[in-house]
Amino acid sequence: MIEVLIAILILIVILVIPNIKIVPQSKAYVIERLGSYYTTWQNGLHIKIPFVDRISKTVSLKETVKDFAPQPVITKDNVTMQIDTVVYFQITDPKLYTYGVDAPVSAIENLTATTLRNIIGELELDQTLTSRDIINSKMRAILDEATDPWGIKVNRVEVKNILPPRDIQDAMEKQMRAERERREKILQAEGEKKSSILIAEGEKESAILRAEAEAESAIRIAEGKAEALIKIKEAEAKGIELLKNAKADGAVLTLKSYEALGKVADGQSTKLIIPANLQDIATFGTTLMEVMKDKK
Numbered sequence: 001m002i003e004v005l006i007a008i009l010i011l012i013v014i015l016v017i018p019n020i021k022i023v024p025q026s027k028a029y030v031i032e033r034l035g036s037y038y039t040t041w042q043n044g045l046h047i048k049i050p051f052v053d054r055i056s057k058t059v060s061l062k063e064t065v066k067d068f069a070p071q072p073v074i075t076k077d078n079v080t081m082q083i084d085t086v087v088y089f090q091i092t093d094p095k096l097y098t099y100g101v102d103a104p105v106s107a108i109e110n111l112t113a114t115t116l117r118n119i120i121g122e123l124e125l126d127q128t129l130t131s132r133d134i135i136n137s138k139m140r141a142i143l144d145e146a147t148d149p150w151g152i153k154v155n156r157v158e159v160k161n162i163l164p165p166r167d168i169q170d171a172m173e174k175q176m177r178a179e180r181e182r183r184e185k186i187l188q189a190e191g192e193k194k195s196s197i198l199i200a201e202g203e204k205e206s207a208i209l210r211a212e213a214e215a216e217s218a219i220r221i222a223e224g225k226a227e228a229l230i231k232i233k234e235a236e237a238k239g240i241e242l243l244k245n246a247k248a249d250g251a252v253l254t255l256k257s258y259e260a261l262g263k264v265a266d267g268q269s270t271k272l273i274i275p276a277n278l279q280d281i282a283t284f285g286t287t288l289m290e291v292m293k294d295k296k
Contacts, residue, residue, distance in 0.1 A: 064091075086160050125168070
């Protein structure tokens with residue numbers, strides 16, 4: 001009896017314990033029973049029937065990233081280039097992933113290559129280099145639809161590198177260099193133009209200010225002369241008025257005339273002044289002689 005119990009315990013250890021399975025998080029087990037699909041185990045504790053159930057495939061439910069090798073593609077304008085892609089996908093149905101297609105990753109790679117050739121074949125070289133977002137979105141939509149029967153969800157597709165032929169790269173570099181030189185010359189010409197305009201405007205404003213200053217100076221000088229002349233005339237008028245108010249007699253007027261005659265006959269004038277009073281020639285002669293003596 002003890003031997004039977006020991007045999008049963010050994011049988012349990014050999015058969016039952018190995019068939020107790022714990023499925024970890026983000027994993028799924030595809031179970032077959034007698035060669036046919038039976039169920040899919042998610043994370044947790046599960047017991048498999050010995051000799052009847054079999055774990056057909058262990059599937060990771062995490063998002064997977066595959067970097068595929070560069071593929072030769074031809075553009076619409078017959079330029080051959082190398083393009084490599086990166087595909088982000090996730091298994092959503094372990095059953096379809098297990099039984100849908102043989103070598104799913106290889107199938108995705110081939111599907112990516114053919115899809116890429118179809119899309120690039122509709123674009124010219126310049127469009128290919130500037131339309132990464134369009135290429136990525138088109139490829140993602142096509143791959144996601146094609147891999148849906150395989151239980152795969154394509155989340156994202158990225159064009160990693162676009163490598164044109166070497167001669168095309170050299171031509172593009174020369175073109176970019178010429179474009180940069182052209183822009184530099186345009187910027188330099190615009191700078192010189194703006195500088196010339198600013199210099200001309202400065203000279204114009206300087207000339208205007210100089211002319212305004214000269215005009216204002218001339219006006220001030222003219223105003224000063226006019227004001228001085230007015231002051232002189234006012235002084236003369238005031239002197240005459242004072243003489244008039246003082247009721248000067250003939251002697252005073254004669255004295256003033258003598259003073260004026262002395263200033264005129266200072267030896268610098270060639271004109272001869274004849275007094276208006278011709279009745280007293282002797283007085284005039286005497287006065288003239290006295291003036292000449294004073295001069296000597």
